[in-house]
Amino acid sequence: MTISALILMISTMSFVVVAMVYFFVRVLTAPERLEADLLDGQDRDEMKDSAAVEH
Amino acid sequence: MSTKEAWGSRVGLILAMAGNAVGLGNFLRFPVQAINNGGGAFIIPYLICFFLMGIPLLWIEWSSGRYGGKFGNHSAPFILNSLDPKRSVWKYVGVFGIFTNIAVAAYYCYIESWTMSYMMHSLAGSFRGMDQSEVADFFTRYVDISSTSTAIPYQALLFFICCIILNTYILTSGLKGVERVAKIGMPLLILFGVVLAIRGLTLGTSGASAQHPDADAIAGLNFLWTPQFDSLMRPKVWLAAAGQVFFTLSLGMGSIQCYASYIRSKDDVALNAASAGFMNEFVEVVLGSSIVIPIAAGYLGLDWVKENAGFGMAFQTMPYLFSNWGPVLSIVAGFMWFGLLFFAGITSSLAMGTPWMGFMRDEFNWTSKQGAWSFGALVLVLGLPTVLFFQHGVFDEYDYWAGTVSLVIFALVESILFAWVFGMDRGWYEINSGGDIKVPNVYRFVIKFITPLLLLFVFFGSVFTPFENDWIAAMDQLTAGNGWPLDNSSLIRQLGQSEIRQQMASTNDPEILDHLYKRLTYSNGARVLLLSLFIAISVLVFVAAKKRSKAES
Numbered sequence: 021m022t023i024s025a026l027i028l029m030i031s032t033m034s035f036v037v038v039a040m041v042y043f044f045v046r047v048l049t050a051p052e053r054l055e056a057d058l059l060d061g062q063d064r065d066e067m068k069d070s071a072a073v074e075h
Numbered sequence: 076m077s078t079k080e081a082w083g084s085r086v087g088l089i090l091a092m093a094g095n096a097v098g099l100g101n102f103l104r105f106p107v108q109a110i111n112n113g114g115g116a117f118i119i120p121y122l123i124c125f126f127l128m129g130i131p132l133l134w135i136e137w138s139s140g141r142y143g144g145k146f147g148n149h150s151a152p153f154i155l156n157s158l159d160p161k162r163s164v165w166k167y168v169g170v171f172g173i174f175t176n177i178a179v180a181a182y183y184c185y186i187e188s189w190t191m192s193y194m195m196h197s198l199a200g201s202f203r204g205m206d207q208s209e210v211a212d213f214f215t216r217y218v219d220i221s222s223t224s225t226a227i228p229y230q231a232l233l234f235f236i237c238c239i240i241l242n243t244y245i246l247t248s249g250l251k252g253v254e255r256v257a258k259i260g261m262p263l264l265i266l267f268g269v270v271l272a273i274r275g276l277t278l279g280t281s282g283a284s285a286q287h288p289d290a291d292a293i294a295g296l297n298f299l300w301t302p303q304f305d306s307l308m309r310p311k312v313w314l315a316a317a318g319q320v321f322f323t324l325s326l327g328m329g330s331i332q333c334y335a336s337y338i339r340s341k342d343d344v345a346l347n348a349a350s351a352g353f354m355n356e357f358v359e360v361v362l363g364s365s366i367v368i369p370i371a372a373g374y375l376g377l378d379w380v381k382e383n384a385g386f387g388m389a390f391q392t393m394p395y396l397f398s399n400w401g402p403v404l405s406i407v408a409g410f411m412w413f414g415l416l417f418f419a420g421i422t423s424s425l426a427m428g429t430p431w432m433g434f435m436r437d438e439f440n441w442t443s444k445q446g447a448w449s450f451g452a453l454v455l456v457l458g459l460p461t462v463l464f465f466q467h468g469v470f471d472e473y474d475y476w477a478g479t480v481s482l483v484i485f486a487l488v489e490s491i492l493f494a495w496v497f498g499m500d501r502g503w504y505e506i507n508s509g510g511d512i513k514v515p516n517v518y519r520f521v522i523k524f525i526t527p528l529l530l531l532f533v534f535f536g537s538v539f540t541p542f543e544n545d546w547i548a549a550m551d552q553l554t555a556g557n558g559w560p561l562d563n564s565s566l567i568r569q570l571g572q573s574e575i576r577q578q579m580a581s582t583n584d585p586e587i588l589d590h591l592y593k594r595l596t597y598s599n600g601a602r603v604l605l606l607s608l609f610i611a612i613s614v615l616v617f618v619a620a621k622k623r624s625k626a627e628s
Binding site for chain 1: 085086089115118122293296297299300301302343346347349350353354356357360361364511512
């Protein structure tokens, strides 16, 4: 394998892996907000009503 | 889906979004595009397009979906309408966001059913002892309607129906079912992919044989990754790169907006979208480039790969290559390969069902079960012609109009709507609102100008594709006053079915003429079906809009 191909392959793959891991770790370490959101539909219904007025 | 439906966890949402994006194209289309467009040089425009078109469109779709969800809208017609409530035209543009999903699911479920079937055949050892041409014939017979006495490919039909029933059954559980499949399917897909990629990267010359003495997996990797900077000057390469980014991220389908409409108004979209996008890139760039091409080059040689690289390799070549790994490993490898394709497929096809279900629930109060089974019925009715008349080009017709043209049109219009009609100030606020990362300010400019321009480039590139995709030669011809030579793959020529008509004009063989005439007839039939579906959804949107106005007044 040529050096240029090796450099391109390793640098591209490393970049993609590092970016994926970085963003996923950020997701895992961010405050969890969705799990406490099971009553969200009620909020959304209220917003739907207000949107109907706005529209 | 109930009114109170929401994602169970953030990880589940991201895996479902990534599963929506990760599809068969990650493993089959990407390496072939790279091979056909200059090897390593392809990756540079590909990454540029990912940052200038892919990521911005992900942010647009995630944030417009969440915005529409604030008003209780879970499908593209009314999500787009919520961005500009004064103009009703957006609702009808949004029809693409339901139409595309149903039409693509109709043929996508068929491919998915092949992966199901091939998983079973791998486990049963059906490919044992077959040479390469026998494995290729196996596939041809599998999809060939004329190979059975009743003109019905029973096995293909059976697996297709099973696949639809499985998808429909999962969808009846709403987002919970989708999330559960994503949480199981995505890690397994990555695990299977990593195992096969390690094999592809370490195969070396061990697969060389008397028949293929030059076979070398490293040569395949070398070709895939050697930079050829001269190809950067070819518009064809840029167009292919932009197209690949576009299709791999499932942009312009309406399914991302639908998924995003179920997240809370204060939840993050910036980080979630980036995370799902890069997960897709990992599967595509790292795993996708390390399996098919190196393994095929490792057993059949680079020349064979260059000549035969294509979608069919997954089914017509890979089982034969795995058979070189011994009786047990060939079963394991075949199961893993078709298993990962199956998980890539099902996580995408489930996403295609949710816009229809969301629309019918929002507008006609249908339950999850009603929505899911009606989606299954639609897919079955539309998909049957792709199974029964596969050889007559129905599949290709669906793929072109629903899986290619509609996506580009929808994405182009939604990017203009978001950046120019909804406005960048509000759009920027929506993207960053609740964000766990701050989107770099440069993206304000990119989303407003660069992304729509790139989409215009892709759109006009497909409308006016020059002869043999040679843009430089076409420009020379144009400046010489000889007009723009169109290729048969251009939208204009496709519309007139020029390729089939040219073939008909150039032959007198009655058998070939009969085949071409059938192809023309079935292609037109497929177009009528697609158009009928589009009109039917438009009528439903019209009725829904009337219902809404009545309720409001």
